[in-house]
Every structure is written in structure tokens, then in C-alpha cells.
Amino acid sequence: MVFRKMIKTTPSKALVIRINLIFLAFFLVLYSILLLCPSASDYHEHAASLVRCSLSECHRKMENGVKMNSILEEPNKSNTRRELIKRKKPTFLSGIGRGMKIGMINMNDEDIFEWKEHGQIISIPFNKVSDLFKWKDLFPEWIDEEEEVDGPSCPEIPMPDFEAYGYMDMIVAKLPCKAPQEGWNRDVFRLQVHLVAANLAVKRGNWDWTRKMKILLLSKCMPMVEIFRCDELVGREGDWWYYRAEIGKLEQKVSLPVGSCNLAMPLWGKGIDEVYDVSKTKVFSTPKTAKREAYVTVLHSSEAYVCGAITLAQSLLQTRTRRDLLLLLDTSISQPKRDALSRAGWKLRFIKRIRNPKAEKNSYNEYNYSKFRLWQLIDYDKIIFIDSDIVVLRNLDILFNFPQMSATGNDGSIFNSGIMVIEPSNCTFRMLMHRRTEIISYNGGDQGFLNEVFVWWHRMPRRVNFLKNFWSNSSREATVKNQLFGSDPPKLYSIHYLGLKPWLCYRDYDCNWNILDQRVYASDVAHARWWRVHDAMDEDLKGFCRLSEKSKEELEWGRKNAEKMGLKDRHWRINVTDPRKFI
Structure with missing residues (x-):
């Protein structure tokens, strides 16, 4: 009976109001937590935008007067006693x-x-x-x-x-x-x-x-x-x-910037023709170091790039640089071609090739770790390495004011090793040699290896090492890049010829057009630019850019195959007038 009376008893109004207020407060707190606390995925997505740039003077980004603490961890203020090491x-x-x-x-x-x-x-x-x-x-x-x-x-x-x-x-x-x-x-x-x-x-x-x-x-x-x-x-x-x-x-x-998220060297102010003011950056060079700097390239295992190296030297000399031009080569380069390379402007130094222990025998990258020899050039304080499939259009001496590893970007978080600022060091060379078996190169080559060693690098403008490619395959990209390739006076500091090389094509057009998986590298404007540098060379040097019989056969096969596929650009129909075809 007592239990039934308790059930039938009507609760007071004050008690009902108290209970409702408690529930209302609980739901308001829960709603505030869900509304004001974004998920971890939101933090991850916007982490970079929550702080502002600077390394030497660091401050958290302010938003409406409130410090953004989301990606920072405050010093551990816990009073929990830890066992010290x-x-x-x-x-x-x-x-x-x-x-x-x-x-x-x-x-x-x-x-x-x-x-x-x-x-x-x-x-x-x-x-x-x-x-x-x-x-x-x-x-x-x-x-x-x-x-x-x-x-x-x-x-x-x-x-x-x-x-x-x-x-x-x-x-x-x-x-x-x-x-x-x-x-x-x-x-x-x-x-x-x-x-x-x-x-x-x-x-x-x-x-x-x-x-x-x-x-x-x-x-x-x-x-x-x-x-x-x-x-x-x-x-x-x-x-x-x-x-x-x-x-x-x-x-x-x-x-310098804390990462490649900003340029270590903006080469221009509001116009490409404005000369970069070196005083804007920290420069630590003396008249002594100017004599201990050089441009360097490497040739080994084959003579396929001899013409490219000759043209590279000539293009560097056209920029009126006074730095040494140094060529590292092995005994695969014949005496007549060594003489030609020397006449082109290179000082020759012979090296022993370095094998990539992870490469297959007789593969293209079997000896590409020979580039490590660059670090043995300790009679120089600083060198700029340049691949021999590059032509230089503007003076690059300003790069000597920047530290190792300064380069242009490639894919993802990595740099392109076509042009690099290097500080020779025997102990760095020994370290590279020691890690050959340990490091796995993403592309099987020196670029992948070096990107695992020098993960903190300084971004040079892409115009320093402008890659000849058209990844987006859009007309806008082609228009912009071809305008840069052909600009006179040049707006680019160099052009890096990816794909089939200009000296291995007929001079009439870029033979990358004829190969389906190489068409992303095709540009007749860039192709013509390389031949302009070639044509300014002495006649005896031009002779080392002749086509071999094998190269002629490959070019003709490419033209016929492009015709069979019916490639709409119809480069395969262009009448070839290159005199090298008939020699």
C-alpha cells in the first residue's frame, strides 16, 4: 500500500524544473564540445594553415586575437614524477x-x-x-x-x-x-x-x-x-x-626558409628582368672562395652524352662566367672526344666508376652512383653540378652564394638533381659510400638516393632548372611553357631536356612527338632553342653531334610507327632537311 501511495504522489513543480534544468545544461555542454572541438582529421588537413611563416622569428598565428594552439604541444607541465635516464x-x-x-x-x-x-x-x-x-x-x-x-x-x-x-x-x-x-x-x-x-x-x-x-x-x-x-x-x-x-x-x-615551402632565392622582384639583389640574403663568401668554385658535369660508361656536354660548356661560356668548368669522366670516352670536350671549355678529370649495388647488371643505372665523386672535389669550396642534357641561358653564378643542398623541386617533397649546389667533403663522400647498401632509391638512381640523405633542402626557382615536360597535357600549359622556352632575352636560366635528347633527333622537329609515351616531353620551341646554342659553336665541335647509323634507323622507325598510329599532330610528315641524315 505504501508503495502505491508513493507512485500516485504527484512530484512538486520545483523538482520538475530542477530536473529539466539539469538535462538542459547537460545537452548544452555536450553540444558545445561537439561544435567547438574539430576532429583530428580536420587538424591534420589544416595544420599548415594554422601557423604563419618564419624561422628566425617565430610566433603563433593570431586569429581574432586568439592564439591558435591546435598543432602545437605545450611544454609538459605535469607534476607526475618520471624516472630520469x-x-x-x-x-x-x-x-x-x-x-x-x-x-x-x-x-x-x-x-x-x-x-x-x-x-x-x-x-x-x-x-x-x-x-x-x-x-x-x-x-x-x-x-x-x-x-x-x-x-x-x-x-x-x-x-x-x-x-x-x-x-x-x-x-x-x-x-x-x-x-x-x-x-x-x-x-x-x-x-x-x-x-x-x-x-x-x-x-x-x-x-x-x-x-x-x-x-x-x-x-x-x-x-x-x-x-x-x-x-x-x-x-x-x-x-x-x-x-x-x-x-x-x-x-x-x-x-633561409624552414623548408621548400618558400624560395631560398626569388630571382626577380616584380619582373624577370630585375636583377636579384644578393644583399637580401645571407652571403658568406670572400674573394678567396670565388677562385675555389666550379661548374661540374659527369660522363661515364657511354659516349651518348658527349654532344650534350660540349653544348653545355658552350652555353655556360656564353653567360660570361669566370668559374672553372670541370668534367669528370671515365675511360669509356675516346681520345678524340676527350680532346673535343677540352676544346669546348672543360677541364678533364678522370674517375673510377661507382656501381649501384642494387642495380641490375648492364642496366642504365648500374654506375649512376659515380656522381658521388663530386664530393671528392675538395680543392673547391663549392660546386654547381649540371646534367649534360641541360643548356644554360642566363648566368647562374649567383647560386654559389647558397649552401648545400640547394636545388629545384621535382615531385612530392623531393628535389631534382639536374642542378645542385654541393659543398665537396671527403667525409660526406665516405658517408654516401657507406650508405649505398642501406638506402633504397625510389627511382633506382642517384636522385632517389640523394633525396634520402639530404631531406632538408633549399628550393631554387624552377626557372633555374626548367624541366621540359607537359604533365597536364593542356593547351594553357603548352602556351605558357613554350613562351618561356622561346623568350628572347631569355626568361629561363636553363632548360632541362627530358625524354629523347635534341642531338639524338633530327633538328627539324622534336622526335619525342613520334613516341607515344614520350610525347609529354615534346616541344618544338625548346628543341629549336637547343639548336640555336649548337649552331653558335665552332664547326669542329659540331662534328661531335653527328647521328650514328643506329640513331638514324631508330628515328626512321619512330616516324613510320607514328604514321601507322595516325598521330594527329603529323610531325611524321615533316620533310627532314637535317644534313646529318645524309652523312
Whole structure:
């Protein structure tokens, strides 16, 4: 009976109102969470847009006066006590000195009590980048380098407030290492710690009289050679790497964009004819270094590119450069052609080929690691490598003001190895040789290999190494590119002839038109531009661009096959007048 009376009892109005208010408040809180907290996928998609560009001066992007924290991780403020790693100090630390001011980066989980006997420990906190911040945000496939819309920009990698610290005698940093995990060398957090250490050395380093700074790095992986050069490594013990870094070189690197998301060198202001002002960038060259710089190309295993190398030398000389022209070649190049290459302007140096251990025997890329010999040219401070299927149209000497690895973009996050700024170094050469069996090249060649070693590179404008291709197969692309190929005075600094090479075609038209899978490389305008350079050469040099009987047969087969397929452009119907056909 009591139970029935309780059920029949009518609840008070105040109680009903309280219950309704509780439910209303609960649903409002739930709705606010769902509305205001975007998903992880949204963060990932827009991570790069939430920060603004800069490396030397880093600030989070402000939006309506509110800091955007979504891709930044605040320093760990947890009071949870962690077990610190007690690690043996490297023995060479005792010879470095005492009474120092030691800046420590990312050493929060290390027991550093014993380091105090060497001086004052200064911890350098910084905001860690989120795992949602990916390498492709810093190294995009394409940027608006012509500034047709808003111009290119880079997302920010957060840096400490360097001005808040005094000068330091030594910097110690623990570098992240996810090896052998796939993509470990393209870890943004790993790059961030490298750059914090490099910037701290430049901005707050107490350099010695040789302008060098003591930097001690803790890492299972080799530190990034793009930032801390192996020539500067003076000691290694276990996972400890001791560098005496040259501040001038380090200062130049940290002054450049944080990735290929922006140009290291915009070659023009508002017009292509405006001369680039070198004073806008950090340049560390002296009259001495000008004598120790060279343009270099490589020939090995075949004489197929001899004509291209002759034409390349002539095109460089036409730009009035005073740098040395150096050709690395092996014994496959015959004496008459060596003489011709020398007359064309090259200084010859003989090399022993380097085999790609992952290449098949007698394949096109069997000896393409011979390009590693470039790093053995230590009588030069800096070289610019240029492939022999390139012609240079404007002076490229300005590139000597930029560090290794400076190049133009290719696909994805990689650079094109057709034109590269290189700093010769025997230890870099030894490192490349040591990693031959370890690294898998995406294309089986030197370009894929080098992109796994030099992952942090500096983007040159595409006009420095303009690729002759038409990937979109659109009339607009063809119009724009052909206008650039034919412009006079030239708007391009060089043209890189992909596909079948001009000297292996009849001069009447680009023979890439005749081969179905090579038509993306076909341009009669670019083809004619190469022949203009050729025609300016001495007659005795032109003779080394003759067609072999085999080449003539292949060209005729291509024309007949194009006719059978009924290719609508009808290049196969063009009457061939090239005198080389009849020699």
C-alpha cells in the first residue's frame, strides 16, 4: 500500500524544473564540445594553415586575437614524477673545459646532475610541434613561386625566445630518432630540435676566435648532415656526437626558409628582368672562395652524352662566367672526344666508376652512383653540378652564394638533381659510400638516393632548372611553357631536356612527338632553342653531334610507327632537311 501511495504522489513543480534544468545544461555542454572541438582529421588537413611563416622569428598565428594552439604541444607541465635516464657522460667532455654556461635542449628525461661540475646548466624550453604537422607541410610538391595569387608561405616551426637568454659556451641537445621506422628521417620534431640547437648557437653562442661553437648532440641516428656537417664532427662516443660548428655556415642555413615551402632565392622582384639583389640574403663568401668554385658535369660508361656536354660548356661560356668548368669522366670516352670536350671549355678529370649495388647488371643505372665523386672535389669550396642534357641561358653564378643542398623541386617533397649546389667533403663522400647498401632509391638512381640523405633542402626557382615536360597535357600549359622556352632575352636560366635528347633527333622537329609515351616531353620551341646554342659553336665541335647509323634507323622507325598510329599532330610528315641524315 505504501508503495502505491508513493507512485500516485504527484512530484512538486520545483523538482520538475530542477530536473529539466539539469538535462538542459547537460545537452548544452555536450553540444558545445561537439561544435567547438574539430576532429583530428580536420587538424591534420589544416595544420599548415594554422601557423604563419618564419624561422628566425617565430610566433603563433593570431586569429581574432586568439592564439591558435591546435598543432602545437605545450611544454609538459605535469607534476607526475618520471624516472630520469642516468647516462654516462662522454669522456671527451673532460677536455672541453669547466666553468661554462651550457644550454640544454630536449634533455628533460635525462639525469644531468653530474653535468653541473662543468658549469651552469641552462634549460631551453620550447613548444613541441604536434604529430599532426607532417613533412609535406614544409616540403610541398608545388608552391606559387611566381606569386600569381598570394605568393608562397611556410608554416612555422616554433622556436624559443632566444633573446631571453645570455650567451652560452656549449649547447647540448637530445635528438629524436625513430629509425628504422619508415620515414624516420622526415620527422618534423627531429628537424625542430636540430633547428633549435642551430639557432641557439647562432644567436646565443659564445664562439671561439675561429668563429666555431661547441655543440654536443645525443642521438642513436647520425645528426642531419644538412645542418651539422660531418667535417665539423671532432669526436664521437656511443650516441654522443661532438661538433665544433662554423657559425658563418650555420647562420646562413638558419636564415633561409624552414623548408621548400618558400624560395631560398626569388630571382626577380616584380619582373624577370630585375636583377636579384644578393644583399637580401645571407652571403658568406670572400674573394678567396670565388677562385675555389666550379661548374661540374659527369660522363661515364657511354659516349651518348658527349654532344650534350660540349653544348653545355658552350652555353655556360656564353653567360660570361669566370668559374672553372670541370668534367669528370671515365675511360669509356675516346681520345678524340676527350680532346673535343677540352676544346669546348672543360677541364678533364678522370674517375673510377661507382656501381649501384642494387642495380641490375648492364642496366642504365648500374654506375649512376659515380656522381658521388663530386664530393671528392675538395680543392673547391663549392660546386654547381649540371646534367649534360641541360643548356644554360642566363648566368647562374649567383647560386654559389647558397649552401648545400640547394636545388629545384621535382615531385612530392623531393628535389631534382639536374642542378645542385654541393659543398665537396671527403667525409660526406665516405658517408654516401657507406650508405649505398642501406638506402633504397625510389627511382633506382642517384636522385632517389640523394633525396634520402639530404631531406632538408633549399628550393631554387624552377626557372633555374626548367624541366621540359607537359604533365597536364593542356593547351594553357603548352602556351605558357613554350613562351618561356622561346623568350628572347631569355626568361629561363636553363632548360632541362627530358625524354629523347635534341642531338639524338633530327633538328627539324622534336622526335619525342613520334613516341607515344614520350610525347609529354615534346616541344618544338625548346628543341629549336637547343639548336640555336649548337649552331653558335665552332664547326669542329659540331662534328661531335653527328647521328650514328643506329640513331638514324631508330628515328626512321619512330616516324613510320607514328604514321601507322595516325598521330594527329603529323610531325611524321615533316620533310627532314637535317644534313646529318645524309652523312
